[in-house]
Amino acid sequence: MIPYGRQEISQEDIDAVVSVLVSDYLTQGPAVPRFEQAVASHVGVQYALAVNSATSALHLACRALDLGPGDWLWTSPITFVASANCALYCGAQVDFVDIDDRSYNLCPDKLAAKLEQAEREGCLPKIVVPVHMCGQSCDMQAIHELSQRYGFRIIEDASHAIGGKYQDDFVGACRFSDIAIFSFHPVKIITTAEGGMALTNDRKLADQMALLRSHGITRDPEQMTHEPDGPWYYEQVALGYNYRLTDIQAALGHSQLQRLDGWVLRRHEIKAFYDQALAGLPLTIPWQHPDTWSALHLYPVRLQLERISLSHRQVFEELRAQGVGVNVHYIPVHLQPYYRSMGFLPGDFPLAERYYAQAITLPIYPGLSEQHLQRVVSVLTGVLGP
Ligand SMILES: *Cc1c(COP(=O)(O)O)cnc(C)c1O
Numbered sequence: 001m002i003p004y005g006r007q008e009i010s011q012e013d014i015d016a017v018v019s020v021l022v023s024d025y026l027t028q029g030p031a032v033p034r035f036e037q038a039v040a041s042h043v044g045v046q047y048a049l050a051v052n053s054a055t056s057a058l059h060l061a062c063r064a065l066d067l068g069p070g071d072w073l074w075t076s077p078i079t080f081v082a083s084a085n086c087a088l089y090c091g092a093q094v095d096f097v098d099i100d101d102r103s104y105n106l107c108p109d110k111l112a113a114k115l116e117q118a119e120r121e122g123c124l125p126k127i128v129v130p131v132h133m134c135g136q137s138c139d140m141q142a143i144h145e146l147s148q149r150y151g152f153r154i155i156e157d158a159s160h161a162i163g164g165k166y167q168d169d170f171v172g173a174c175r176f177s178d179i180a181i182f183s184f185h186p187v188k189i190i191t192t193a194e195g196g197m198a199l200t201n202d203r204k205l206a207d208q209m210a211l212l213r214s215h216g217i218t219r220d221p222e223q224m225t226h227e228p229d230g231p232w233y234y235e236q237v238a239l240g241y242n243y244r245l246t247d248i249q250a251a252l253g254h255s256q257l258q259r260l261d262g263w264v265l266r267r268h269e270i271k272a273f274y275d276q277a278l279a280g281l282p283l284t285i286p287w288q289h290p291d292t293w294s295a296l297h298l299y300p301v302r303l304q305l306e307r308i309s310l311s312h313r314q315v316f317e318e319l320r321a322q323g324v325g326v327n328v329h330y331i332p333v334h335l336q337p338y339y340r341s342m343g344f345l346p347g348d349f350p351l352a353e354r355y356y357a358q359a360i361t362l363p364i365y366p367g368l369s370e371q372h373l374q375r376v377v378s379v380l381t382g383v384l385g386p
Contacts, residue, residue: 001323004298004326005186005363007186008367012258016252025247026248031254032246034254035050035253036048043172044172046200046203048197049213050197051195051196052195053194053195053196054159054182054196055086056213057181057196058085058155058157059089059090060209061086063090063209064209065126067092068092069091071093072095072124073125074114075096076096076352077332077333077348078104078352080159083157086129095114096348099133103138103287104300105133106128108142108143111128115150124150126152128153129154129156129157130156130177131160132157132161132171132295134286134300135189135296137164137166137291137292140156140176143176155177155179156180156181159183159185159196159297160189160295161182161189161294162188162260163261163263164293166291166292174199174200178205179198183195189260191252194249195249211223211238212241213243215241216240217234218236224237267295267364267366268294271299274373274376277377282303282304283304284302296364298329300359300361303315303358303360308384315383315384324363325363326362327360329361332349362376
């Protein structure tokens, strides 16, 4: 089976990991800050905090922005559940904004309309989480303008998007947001096995997230309420977690980062190949906004089902049966049973639901060979053919 995504591990990666294994620190050593500084300088942001998953990064970001009971967080229904769950961890409530039909990202016009209504009803969101679907940035300038007008904060869920650009900046530079987060799960652009990162230009938010990453414990006398009892002294000043990344993982991430830009270029070559090879088939290829350079984490096609004799599910099953490990990204979050139990219903976000009914993610990752690519196209052509 050709998977839809796969990590690349080189001898340099293995050597980097082994060198940590035989060093003094497996965790809380020098590899973590080294990885953080390398990512921060690559994307052009001031502070970067490595954590054990993007889910943890989202949670820390919400906590640092003081999300709590009575507050609302809005995000896109076309995302992984973690983009919304972070609000529930904080006791806040979640709502969604439907997608743009071309980019599959949270639609700024629908956001504007929903904000206008929420203002009238007195339930404006505290945080909006734009998700850079497939690695293509949302329209951050428009979302940022709305945040200025309505006073909400912005966490970019850039789990798909390290190595991508928006206008002149790398995603993660936080020009139009408070915090951005990356995921380093193996299917994403670079990996630390499990892992994530929170990025910000705001010193206070960075300090707060650093505190909460490690139990809410500080060794900084400035943050303490008492004079230190002695050199061993630390204080717990907030309720935090253990969300630390290990040095083993950070060394892998640092090594992977050296190949990031080449990998994104390779993903664009694969996209160009698919775009051309699939042009005659009854499907819609991913659209790219001229302001963006996508990291191309995913390449979803939308089936034009009225032109195909098989159902969405039959196409999916046929591709899998013939060794093409397609997937679907994503089941709209509001349709998950856990969210339906909060009152969300089918029909609430029609563009997201229609997208879900048509979308199939094709394999895309740097190690995909020409032979595999030809195979994906010939199987797909056979399945969709007349
Ligand atoms: C993968 C992903 C996450 C969660 O990442 P983890 O590192 O697995 O916690 C969150 N949001 C989106 C959009 C993702 O794709």
